[in-house]
Amino acid sequence: MGDMDSDKEYKYQGFVVDLTEMLAVAMSGKGLTYKDLAKLTGYKKSKIKKILGGYDGLKLREVCDMSLILGISIKFTEERKH
Numbered sequence: 751m752g753d754m755d756s757d758k759e760y761k762y763q764g765f766v767v768d769l770t771e772m773l774a775v776a777m778s779g780k781g782l783t784y785k786d787l788a789k790l791t792g793y794k795k796s797k798i799k800k801i802l803g804g805y806d807g808l809k810l811r812e813v814c815d816m817s818l819i820l821g822i823s824i825k826f827t828e829e830r831k832h
Contacts, residue, residue, distance in 0.1 A: 766804045769813055769824065774802050776820035790819045 777787055788795040801812050817824050
């Protein structure tokens with residue numbers, strides 16, 4: 751794997767960890783279980799576990815659905831390399 755591929759993978763993994771951590775903290779703060787969040791989102795409990803586990807294939811729609819239910823706003827910022 752080249753340096754560019756390694757950088758992309760590192761950035762992606764960091765992004766997924768940040769997103770899933772925000773969701774998990776919000777879920778915990780509301781005292782919700784996987785089962786509770788599954789019921790509220792309409793997703794299966796196994797899907798909630800996969801999402802919060804950072805599975806490869808995480809969809810923006812899933813993150814958006816969960817963030818709306820959890821009452822959190824996720825913002826993206828631009829970071830430019832010089």
